[in-house]
Amino acid sequence: MTWQRYWAGKTHGQHAFKDEIFLARKANAQLALLGPGKSLLDFGCGAAELLVHMAPHYKYIIGADFSSSMLSMAQKRATSYKLTNIDWIEADDVTIWNNPIIKEGKGQVRTFDHITCAEVVQYLTPKQIERFLDNALSHINPGGRLLLSGCIEPLLLQKWRKGAFVPSWQKGIYFLKNFARQAVIIYRKINKFEHVDPNGNAYPEEFMWQLAAKHGLNMEIYPSTIFEYRYDVLIKN
Ligand SMILES: C[S@@+](CC[C@H](N)C(=O)[O-])C[C@H]1O[C@@H](n2cnc3c(N)ncnc32)[C@H](O)[C@@H]1O
Secondary structure, eight states: OOHHHHHTTOOSOOOSOOSHHHHHHHHHHHHHHHOSOSEEEEETOTTOTTHHHHGGGOSEEEEEESOHHHHHHHHHHHHHTTOOSEEEEEOOTTGGGGOTTTEETTTEEOOEEEEEEETOGGGSOHHHHHHHHHHHHTTEEEEEEEEEEEEEOHHHHHHHHTTTTSOHHHHHHHHHHHHHHHHHHHHHHHTTOSOOSTTOOOOOHHHHHHHHHHHTOEEEEEEOSSOTTEEEEEEEO
């Protein structure tokens, strides 16, 4: 199964909690790293669970995702939050850059103060990430910022799955959950799923530092303030 098929028909981004306070906290963590800006491209915006909390801080926004069901939920949420500053694009990490909304008017490229990509890197291959960075950086204004938030650190993920970050009375639950997850992974391997781990790809920080060195990026990495096994990558243009 491809990730596009996995996300087809889904209407929420599988956040650990669905309450708006939790989602706003995640959005605020992104805003704190991004600083002020007027325009935002949120790539892999999903159902706009974070985006609706970020939108009041921007003048103009594009939300892009390859899942039409996620996008239609995003539009419903934006309407219920009375947001009128967002355009929506149904596209993937390659097609987005040729979308007419991105290529304004006579092929002039629209650029942004900020580009965000929240909990999406795990669904991209190393090649896709490299190409995405290349394209995204050419669409960021001077002084702008690109934030890849919620990237998964593989060793910390293993620890988290084993309950390393929870009190001892909860460890049993984590053990059972991990056991069930391993069964799913084996099932997916046997049935030759294209992606065996439902969490997608985990990349060590070292992978990001290598990309930064190769492309001369001005990059910073922060541990996620929400999850022990995730980290945020901030690239300054
Ligand atoms: C975990 S959800 C996160 C959604 C949103 N960023 C948030 O934090 O609420 C991941 C989203 O990325 C989208 N996605 C994954 N790979 C993509 C790709 N290659 N192109 C476009 N969207 C993608 C999925 O459709 C899904 O909506």
